[in-house]
Amino acid sequence: MDASAQQGFGEILSHFIGWAYFIAWSASFYPQAILNWRRKSVQGLSMDFIYLNVLGFLCYSIFNLSFYYSPEVQEEYRKRNDGQDNLVRANDVFFAVHALILSSFTLFQTLIYKRDEGQKVSSPTKLLILISTFGASIVFGAAYVGTSQWIDLLYYLSYIKLGISFIKYCPQVYLNYASQSTVGWSIHNILLDFTGGALSIGQLVLDAYISGDWSGISGDPVKFGLGFLSIAFDLVFMTQHFILYRNREDFYAPLSMMENNGEARESKKLLLLPSHKTYLSMQREDARVSRPASMKDLELGFDDSQYSTRH
Known part of the structure; x- marks a missing residue:
């Protein structure tokens, strides 16, 4: 050439x-x-x-x-x-x-x-x-x-x-x-x-x-x-x-987005529980509250047995 x-x-x-x-x-x-x-x-x-x-x-x-x-x-x-x-x-x-x-x-x-x-x-x-x-x-x-x-x-x-x-x-x-x-x-x-x-x-x-x-x-x-x-x-x-930073669950993401992505199925259940639902609302309304690293943080110290059907 x-x-x-x-x-x-x-x-x-x-x-x-x-x-x-x-x-x-x-x-x-x-x-x-x-x-x-x-x-x-x-x-x-x-x-x-x-x-x-x-x-x-x-x-x-x-x-x-x-x-x-x-x-x-x-x-x-x-x-x-x-x-x-x-x-x-x-x-x-x-x-x-x-x-x-x-x-x-x-x-x-x-x-x-x-x-x-x-x-x-x-x-x-x-x-x-x-x-x-x-x-x-x-x-x-x-x-x-x-x-x-x-x-x-x-x-x-x-x-x-x-x-x-x-x-x-x-x-x-x-x-x-x-x-x-x-x-x-x-x-x-x-x-x-x-x-x-x-x-x-x-x-x-x-x-x-x-x-x-x-x-x-x-x-x-x-x-x-x-x-x-x-x-x-x-x-x-x-x-x-x-x-x-491999934990990428989006605490602020709308629930519908998490469902569409197939993410945090267990987190979806947590959000439906009374105390978690209230906590999530408080977090989203008050921007001064720090964001947890993941949805797993919400599980710490939480006993969901009190919301069982037998209670």
């Missing part, structure tokens, strides 16, 4: 990998939204993660849209990278915009579904969002008056996205640790995200190899860094879900 044929095959493979990671990463947003809808609750989901996720994908959408559609930005990139074109592809644009829409929808779910009383956006996260927005406004103003280029604003937004991609997962990791559970956090989201991250890095490396320009990786740091960060945190979440 000659060099031109190899390059042609590589470009086809890159195109295929690009759409494969787009599908995997895009699909990863649906399991969490579906889980929230089925539970009619966002308990177990970090509010910091949700709000940072929306901000991050807003920055990422602006970055990709500008690099893909703006001739001015494309020319600025070529001047800084020895005439080479940037490596943003159509699937990058579609993914970013789709992710922004789905993450915004998940944020909307937090406004309409049940959550704990203390389940709010933390002050540090509010401050981070404020500082990021203020900084972007300054860089935008500088680009607008001509003291800097538009590509500088886009790189600033890309670094916000990259930083958020690291920070946003930390509250969820801690929340899982504090509750000793991953209930409310979809593992299917993580598995798809892991697949997308690996494919994203693979496409970027393949494109750089085909073009012979490895500066393409440094020229698109957000995509390269995003892939590695997503893989690292996905491994943490998989460890929590499959190894550390």
Whole structure:
């Protein structure tokens, strides 16, 4: 196979990998939204993660849209990278915009579904969002008056996205640790995200190899860094879900959902007993009461013989 044929095959493979990671990463947003809808609750989901996720994908959408559609930005990139074109592809644009829409929808779910009383956006996260927005406004103003280029604003937004991609997962990791559970956090989201991250890095490396320009990786740091960060945190979440916190009975889930899943058949019987029914009602109405690790906790110290038909 000659060099031109190899390059042609590589470009086809890159195109295929690009759409494969787009599908995997895009699909990863649906399991969490579906889980929230089925539970009619966002308990177990970090509010910091949700709000940072929306901000991050807003920055990422602006970055990709500008690099893909703006001739001015494309020319600025070529001047800084020895005439080479940037490596943003159509699937990058579609993914970013789709992710922004789905993450915004998940944020909307937090406004309409049940959550704990203390389940709010933390002050540090509010401050981070404020500082990021203020900084972007300054860089935008500088680009607008001509003291800097538009590509500088886009790189600033890309670094916000990259930083958020690291920070946003930390509250969820801690929340899982504090509750000793991953209930409310979809593992299917993580598995798809892991697949997308690996494919994203693979496409970027393949494109750089085909073009012979490895500066393409440094020229698109957000995509390269995003892939590695997503893989690292996905491994943490998989460890929590499959190894550390394997008890996944959802105390807050509607009874109908447990029945449909075939889960906790014995728990269903417990919920019908008078004292457990009262206790469950109190737990659901008072968000300040801590959630038991599992339904088995309800059995501790409870003697159901007093409710037998002979009593």
